[in-house]
Amino acid sequence: MGQHGDRVKKALLDAAEELFAREGVDAVSNRHIAERTGSANHSAVTYHFGGRDELIRALIERHTDDTRRRRRELADLLGEDPDLRDLLGCLILPWTDQLASLPRPSWRARLVQQLKAAPSGIELIAMLSDPLVDEVFQRAMGLLSDIPAPVLVGRSWIMGRMVTDVCAEYEARLEQDTIEPNWTGLAYFLIDACAGMLRAPVTTVGDFLSSRSAGTLS
Structure with missing residues (x-):
């Protein structure tokens, strides 16, 4: 995926961690997470992690x-x-x-x-x-x-x-x-x-x- 992909994944993890912490896991959509990073790709979480559970797993393992x-x-x-x-x-x-x-x-x-x-x-x-x-x-x-x-x-x-x-x-x-x-x-x-x-x-x-x-x- 390269350095750009790694930076995008880190940005998504950072955004998800803060949003989940502030608003609760169920209150935050994948789209909201992508928008927080400034990405126009609303399916960025799915693209980079495969799905929501995989994103959460990556956050736990971080x-x-x-x-x-x-x-x-x-x-x-x-x-x-x-x-x-x-x-x-x-x-x-x-x-x-x-x-x-x-x-x-x-x-x-x-x-x-x-x-x-x-x-x-x-x-x-x-x-x-x-x-x-x-x-x-x-x-x-x-x-x-x-x-x-x-x-x-x-x-x-x-x-x-x-x-x-x-x-x-x-x-x-x-x-x-x-x-x-x-x-x-x-x-x-x-x-x-x-x-x-x-x-x-x-x-x-x-x-x-x-x-x-x-x-x-x-």
């Missing part, structure tokens, strides 16, 4: 190599007997490191938030998830055997939503405010919050969220 590499580095440092905060850090820090590496304003956290609100987006995220996330997550759950399984399922779902939503809110704040980003500080704030929630006393055991899956990050 920064995952660096995230997975960072997670592998952290996992290799865990040792045989890591504590809960170390394991949670292996899940959360690669995600916030990715967000910290992006130029401002960034849209990545809000994009993921919107994708998780769209059924097709949830399915694509699940298909492209990092197997190491599941491995680390299961090790973390193994340290919480005293917590009833339905409670752990529910809390892990809340944890995934919380990390995504808090990062999206922080990203939006960075767009509006002239503050110095501190994604690492936010990561440890989230690690503390997740560890506290997962270990919190149990006063009610109910099957409230067992049909939900944990909101892990690729």
Whole structure:
């Protein structure tokens, strides 16, 4: 396709990421994305990506190599007997490191938030998830055997939503405010919050969220 085609694809990805983040996945048409890039070819998304699902897949995969590499580095440092905060850090820090590496304003956290609100987006995220996330997550759950399984399922779902939503809110704040980003500080704030929630006393055991899956990050 050549350099021109690569530039067009990048422009389409940039436009889609911002529009999806701002307006929601289902509210943005392929035509709208093409028009945002200044292209008169309203079928540009189909031409360059093959279809909408392929565009979304490309968006999800866009920064995952660096995230997975960072997670592998952290996992290799865990040792045989890591504590809960170390394991949670292996899940959360690669995600916030990715967000910290992006130029401002960034849209990545809000994009993921919107994708998780769209059924097709949830399915694509699940298909492209990092197997190491599941491995680390299961090790973390193994340290919480005293917590009833339905409670752990529910809390892990809340944890995934919380990390995504808090990062999206922080990203939006960075767009509006002239503050110095501190994604690492936010990561440890989230690690503390997740560890506290997962270990919190149990006063009610109910099957409230067992049909939900944990909101892990690729």
